[in-house]
Amino acid sequence: MNRFAKLGGLLGIAYCIAGFVLVFLGWNGAASNDSASAQFPYLISGGIAGLGLVVVGAALIVAHSLRTDRVELRGSIDDLRSAIEHMSASAGTAVASTGSSAGANRLAGTDNVEGDVVLAGAESYHRTTCSLVADQSDVVAMPLEEAAASGRAACRVCNPGGDA
Ligand SMILES: [Zn+2]
Incomplete structure (x- = not known):
């Protein structure tokens, strides 16, 4: 002072x-x-x-x-x-691990009642496991339908919403 x-x-x-x-x-x-x-x-x-x-x-x-x-x-x-x-x-780590367990659930054939969650950037959206967004902090987790409806483009690398 x-x-x-x-x-x-x-x-x-x-x-x-x-x-x-x-x-x-x-x-x-x-x-x-x-x-x-x-x-x-x-x-x-x-x-x-x-x-x-x-x-x-x-x-x-x-x-x-x-x-x-x-x-x-x-x-x-x-x-x-x-x-x-x-x-x-x-929290970012938690989201990432949730993403991988969701992926594991899909592989095991478990029904995913909430729909796919994707990580949306400014112009595109990705699977939570996509390496392109792994290091980005400005992506937002949201349902796949919402990301697609918002006009963002699906990532061509991880192809969210398509077959793995
Ligand atoms: Zn991607």
Whole structure:
């Protein structure tokens, strides 16, 4: 945390305290006068200026704590990001292994009630076992029918939807 950020927090607290003092002085000044017309200037100057200071001070404190939190958050976000990257890498492995077991099921003659799942890229779709998409991270798993209906072309190498 730099010096300016620290000053912002202290300044905010000082503004709040000064604001409360002004409100108190305004209240006190108003109470020391008997006539309502004499109380008004005190209430207005002390009260409004005091409230203004409290609001500004609170804003400074909020801005200060946000800045401090951000520094602390940055480290956590980096940890989180690497954890997510690790998780999506594991998920990719899971999808790949699901694909091979689905292939094994097909070979064994088991009915595939959900239909074939393919990996769709920007312009074409592939079997989950296709080597062309094995290293690509921007492919999406979707049903074969959906990939074909989306206008993507079937891969000529792995021929999804056709005979293996
Ligand atoms: Zn392919």
